[in-house]
Structures are given as C-alpha cells and as structure tokens.
Amino acid sequence: MKRSSSVISDSGIESEPSSVAWPVEAALRGRPPLDFSSEREIPQQIVLKHPVHRTPLDCQSKASKIPNSGLAFVNKKMVEVVNMSVSCAPTCLPFSSVLRDSPSISGMSTRQTTSPITHQPLGSFGIISSSSLSPLNMDEETNERMLNFYKAKEELFKELSFQASLYSDLPFLASDLPYFPPEEDDEEFDDGIHLVVCVHGLDGNSADLRLVKTFIELGLPGSRLDFLMSERNQADTFADFDAMTDRLLDEIIQHIQLYNLTIGRISFIGHSLGNVIIRSVLTRPRFRCYLPKLHTFLSLSGPHLGTLYNNSTLVSTGLWLMQKLKKSGSLLQLTFRDHVDPRKTFLYLLSQKPGLQFFKNVVLVASPQDRYVPFHSARIEMCKTALKDRTTGPVYTEMINNLLQPLVEAKECRLIRQNVFHALPNTANTLIGRAAHIAVLDSELFLEKFFLVAGLNYFK
Incomplete structure (x- = not known):
C-alpha cells in the first residue's frame, strides 16, 4: 500500500508536501518500516500537491518526529516518491505512462522515465486529471479519496479472521508485464x-x-x-x-x-x-x-x-x-x-x-x-x-x-x-x-x- 505524507523540516513545520511511498524502502537501507500507532489511526497530514514519478529525494532535515509515528527521518536519507496523479482500486498500483515534471532537487534529474505496470480497468475512485483540476481541488479530492481508501482497508482487516497483508502493501511488484500482453506478429515466426x-x-x-x-x-x-x-x-x-x-x-x-x-x-x-x-x-x-x-x-x-x-x-x-x-x-x-x-x-x-x-x-x-x-x-x-x-x-x-x-x-x-x-x-x-x-x-x-x-x- 502506498501512503502519502508530508515532509517535516528540522523546525518541525510542514514544508512542501509531496507524495511519499510508505514504507520508505526501509528494508533496503537497514531501517525498520514506518508504522502507525497501535490504534491504526489515519494520518491527518495526507496531502498531494506535486504528482511526480518515482525518484529519489534528499531530505535535508535533522531528526524530527512524525505525528502518530515512533520513527524519525534522519538527515540525508533517500525517500521514494510515487506518482499518485491517477487513483486506483484497492488491488492495483497506478503508474501513469505520461512523463510529468517533478520538483527540482539538488543533484537529481527532474525527469524520470517509467513504463506502465499494467493495463487495468478503472477503479471505484475514478481518475484525477491534473490538466482539468486546479491544484487546490486536486489536493482536496485526493485527500478525501485516500482517507476513504484507508478506512475501507481498515474495515477489511477487521472483518478478516486471520492476519494478512495486501498485495498493494508490498514494496516490490511481482511482475511488470501486463495481464494481457499484445499479440506478437506472425512475421516474427520465421521457422x-x-x-x-x-x-x-x-x-x-x-x-x-x-x-x-x-x-x-x-x-x-x-x-x-x-x-x-x-x-x-x-x-x-x-x-x-x-x-x-x-x-x-x-x-x-x-x-x-x-x-x-x-x-x-x-x-x-x-x-x-x-x-x-x-x-x-x-x-x-x-x-x-x-x-x-x-x-x-x-x-x-x-x-x-x-x-x-x-x-x-x-x-x-x-x-x-x-x-x-x-x-x-x-x-x-x-x-x-x-x-x-x-x-x-x-x-x-x-x-x-x-x-x-x-x-x-x-x-x-x-x-x-x-x-x-x-x-x-x-x-x-x-x-x-x-x-x-x-x-x-x-x-x-x-x-x-x-x-x-x-x-x-x-x-x-x-x-x-x-x-x-x-x-x-x-x-x-x-x-x-x-x-x-x-x-x-x-x-x-x-x-x-x-x-x-x-x-x-x-x-x-
């Protein structure tokens, strides 16, 4: 599951928020994954102003606490950024195939090439178009839908009689191939x-x-x-x-x-x-x-x-x-x-x-x-x-x-x-x-x- 969060500055004040992948690839860097409180409260700082593609980000901040979390960001740690410009059903991860501009980051490229992961039907949340919505409306709409998504997931976990994890919570995808690959041309079969x-x-x-x-x-x-x-x-x-x-x-x-x-x-x-x-x-x-x-x-x-x-x-x-x-x-x-x-x-x-x-x-x-x-x-x-x-x-x-x-x-x-x-x-x-x-x-x-x-x- 991809979760959004604000980036906290060294003064404890929320700075320019962006879409952040949660957990923060902590397994690859030897750090435990971020976790919510035991009551599984929904983080209130979920916002989205800059839909970007996956790219590393240098967090220029000292150790500071995140509300409802027992883990702090450490200076100059890499944070995975995910494009959340299109919404998805609870069982899929949306990745737009259109390149978009990302915030300028020192030492990092402002363009990141990615390919669509899969071709799936639209989820129950619909699609947000950054060209048709203003940044303010897009922030509010995304915030509301993501809150509903977290609530729906919490209800699902309560109904289950066993412990389980969703496929969307996994940090890595099992395959980057589409469910129905395009048919190969007969010309490729020369034999x-x-x-x-x-x-x-x-x-x-x-x-x-x-x-x-x-x-x-x-x-x-x-x-x-x-x-x-x-x-x-x-x-x-x-x-x-x-x-x-x-x-x-x-x-x-x-x-x-x-x-x-x-x-x-x-x-x-x-x-x-x-x-x-x-x-x-x-x-x-x-x-x-x-x-x-x-x-x-x-x-x-x-x-x-x-x-x-x-x-x-x-x-x-x-x-x-x-x-x-x-x-x-x-x-x-x-x-x-x-x-x-x-x-x-x-x-x-x-x-x-x-x-x-x-x-x-x-x-x-x-x-x-x-x-x-x-x-x-x-x-x-x-x-x-x-x-x-x-x-x-x-x-x-x-x-x-x-x-x-x-x-x-x-x-x-x-x-x-x-x-x-x-x-x-x-x-x-x-x-x-x-x-x-x-x-x-x-x-x-x-x-x-x-x-x-x-x-x-x-x-x-």
Missing part, C-alpha cells in the same frame, strides 16, 4: 508451422488420438502447432501396408497444399499399427523434401518388429483368426508370413531403408502389460525367445541392428524408451492385454503425467 501428424492403429479412426492432441495444445499454448488427424485409412485398416502408406502420404501432401502451410517442422505420433505406416511414408520419394524438417517421432505401442514372438497364445490365435476372416494383408505382414523368405518380408525390407535417423527425437512408449504388441517389439530390442530361435532369430537380430545402428550414428538424433505401467482393474480386457494397449490413448491420468513430465519437451 514456419510445426505440423503434427497423428496416425491411428488397426480398426481405429481419426478420433483415437484426440486426447494426445488436447494435452499437447494445453501444454504448449504459444507454439504454432497444426494437427493433422489422419482419417484416410480408417475405412480399411486391414489392407496391406503399401496401400495404407500411399493414402497417408497423399493426405499429408494435400493437407499442406490445401492450407498453404509453410512447414518449419514435422512430427509424427502413431499408435500401434500406425507407427509402421509412418515409417513406410518416410521411405517414399515424394516425402524426401520433408526429411530435413522431421522433429519428433512418438511411437505409442508400435509393433516395429512385428508380432512374431508374442508371449500370449490367446492373442496370437485371435490375430490369426482375424487375418483369415478379414483377409488382412497388414496382419499377414506383421507375422512375417507375407513371403517365404524372411529377409524378403515387408518388415525386414522396411528396416533396411533410412527413416528414423532423420528425427531429432525418437520416443518409444511401451508397456509390459500390453499383450497385443510385444514389449520388445515396441522398444526395438532383443527377446529371449528370438535368441533361442535358430531359424528366424538371426533375421530378427538383423532387423534390430538395421533400425538402431543409424540412430546410434546420427549425432542429432536421440532415442528415448519409456516404460509404462498402468493401474488396471481385473477384467477380461486386462487379462488379454487390450486394456493396456488402448490405455495410452484414453487414460487421461497417463497422458497428463507423461506430457507434463517429459512428453512436451519433445514438441518444443
């Missing part, structure tokens, strides 16, 4: 739009990753993000990967051209089977011009090594039946049964093509509770079953080396593995592993914690 492509999985749709999009937008409100929720493959996710790759690539290019986007960075977020489609898009010649703009690849339970060594017999049987009923080419390719020679299968050939090393961040999110996609396949790592398999095991090892070796050699690429454990109820979906497989999409608890702790850093 363009950050396009985030979200790709759903098997038998999914464009709304599967809506929560992922929501938490990224909430966590990065100032970023220039543009989300493409892929929907071109949702009508037929059982087709082979080549057909779904062409659809996704056409959708990305058409989206960029339709909205005339200036692409600065491109990130991909995939779930389950969608991650394999994303990796396949990176190998296409039409996407080659966007490879230098790749930023983050967030893989949520992606079968990068297929479902060959799935430890759930129930799930393996179900996928086999679904592949027969739907005549799904993608499920056939995930189980390495699309070619007699394992080294000529789709997933093996895809592992030999460049792609992941162009990203700045490759984040692999996997859960051991997920039985739809093997834990080691989502993490791109070796498993014990593959080590014992002398037929397909060596091919499996070669795939892992094909994927990880370029990432290790890429200096600007980071590989991050995130293991997730969900608190799941004892249900049939939990037993077969489906609950953990879709929890990365519909669990608000997981998504909020993941993005707040680490995930948002990959999209900044």
Whole structure:
C-alpha cells in the first residue's frame, strides 16, 4: 500500500508536501518500516500537491518526529516518491505512462522515465486529471479519496479472521508485464508451422488420438502447432501396408497444399499399427523434401518388429483368426508370413531403408502389460525367445541392428524408451492385454503425467 505524507523540516513545520511511498524502502537501507500507532489511526497530514514519478529525494532535515509515528527521518536519507496523479482500486498500483515534471532537487534529474505496470480497468475512485483540476481541488479530492481508501482497508482487516497483508502493501511488484500482453506478429515466426501428424492403429479412426492432441495444445499454448488427424485409412485398416502408406502420404501432401502451410517442422505420433505406416511414408520419394524438417517421432505401442514372438497364445490365435476372416494383408505382414523368405518380408525390407535417423527425437512408449504388441517389439530390442530361435532369430537380430545402428550414428538424433505401467482393474480386457494397449490413448491420468513430465519437451 502506498501512503502519502508530508515532509517535516528540522523546525518541525510542514514544508512542501509531496507524495511519499510508505514504507520508505526501509528494508533496503537497514531501517525498520514506518508504522502507525497501535490504534491504526489515519494520518491527518495526507496531502498531494506535486504528482511526480518515482525518484529519489534528499531530505535535508535533522531528526524530527512524525505525528502518530515512533520513527524519525534522519538527515540525508533517500525517500521514494510515487506518482499518485491517477487513483486506483484497492488491488492495483497506478503508474501513469505520461512523463510529468517533478520538483527540482539538488543533484537529481527532474525527469524520470517509467513504463506502465499494467493495463487495468478503472477503479471505484475514478481518475484525477491534473490538466482539468486546479491544484487546490486536486489536493482536496485526493485527500478525501485516500482517507476513504484507508478506512475501507481498515474495515477489511477487521472483518478478516486471520492476519494478512495486501498485495498493494508490498514494496516490490511481482511482475511488470501486463495481464494481457499484445499479440506478437506472425512475421516474427520465421521457422514456419510445426505440423503434427497423428496416425491411428488397426480398426481405429481419426478420433483415437484426440486426447494426445488436447494435452499437447494445453501444454504448449504459444507454439504454432497444426494437427493433422489422419482419417484416410480408417475405412480399411486391414489392407496391406503399401496401400495404407500411399493414402497417408497423399493426405499429408494435400493437407499442406490445401492450407498453404509453410512447414518449419514435422512430427509424427502413431499408435500401434500406425507407427509402421509412418515409417513406410518416410521411405517414399515424394516425402524426401520433408526429411530435413522431421522433429519428433512418438511411437505409442508400435509393433516395429512385428508380432512374431508374442508371449500370449490367446492373442496370437485371435490375430490369426482375424487375418483369415478379414483377409488382412497388414496382419499377414506383421507375422512375417507375407513371403517365404524372411529377409524378403515387408518388415525386414522396411528396416533396411533410412527413416528414423532423420528425427531429432525418437520416443518409444511401451508397456509390459500390453499383450497385443510385444514389449520388445515396441522398444526395438532383443527377446529371449528370438535368441533361442535358430531359424528366424538371426533375421530378427538383423532387423534390430538395421533400425538402431543409424540412430546410434546420427549425432542429432536421440532415442528415448519409456516404460509404462498402468493401474488396471481385473477384467477380461486386462487379462488379454487390450486394456493396456488402448490405455495410452484414453487414460487421461497417463497422458497428463507423461506430457507434463517429459512428453512436451519433445514438441518444443
């Protein structure tokens, strides 16, 4: 709270009064703050004749007492002067943005530059204009309003059942920024739009990753993000990967051209089977011009090594039946049964093509509770079953080396593995592993914690 007071001369007579900040920055000069009497009486010498901006003042006076105060000014102590030419509500401090003349002080500048602290609506006291009011009327009006303000504050303290201090009583402001800063011009963003492509999985749709999009937008409100929720493959996710790759690539290019986007960075977020489609898009010649703009690849339970060594017999049987009923080419390719020679299968050939090393961040999110996609396949790592398999095991090892070796050699690429454990109820979906497989999409608890702790850093 800023309080006004008269400056007392060495003879004890009030001299030229001015607006004084109370307390007098005593904490900075090792002196206790000025205080009123225990009855909290309103000082009667509150006047304002010279509204000035904050500037130091040499008080050329000897020690003399101030009425209703137990502290005296000491010779040549600095007093903070505040412009009170505009009134304020009890919760704001007014600082005019217009420069005004201040009284001439020996050794001090008569002009002090300041900037407005905040843009707030007018308080209940209104505004005093020094150009429209005479000095006498302004003194009387300010004196009356300040007295009313002190009385209102005293009444507030009486109603409180606890001890507290007002924000306006603090000698320093927490921030000098306005509540609503002006919007920055688009010209300042030279890096363009950050396009985030979200790709759903098997038998999914464009709304599967809506929560992922929501938490990224909430966590990065100032970023220039543009989300493409892929929907071109949702009508037929059982087709082979080549057909779904062409659809996704056409959708990305058409989206960029339709909205005339200036692409600065491109990130991909995939779930389950969608991650394999994303990796396949990176190998296409039409996407080659966007490879230098790749930023983050967030893989949520992606079968990068297929479902060959799935430890759930129930799930393996179900996928086999679904592949027969739907005549799904993608499920056939995930189980390495699309070619007699394992080294000529789709997933093996895809592992030999460049792609992941162009990203700045490759984040692999996997859960051991997920039985739809093997834990080691989502993490791109070796498993014990593959080590014992002398037929397909060596091919499996070669795939892992094909994927990880370029990432290790890429200096600007980071590989991050995130293991997730969900608190799941004892249900049939939990037993077969489906609950953990879709929890990365519909669990608000997981998504909020993941993005707040680490995930948002990959999209900044």
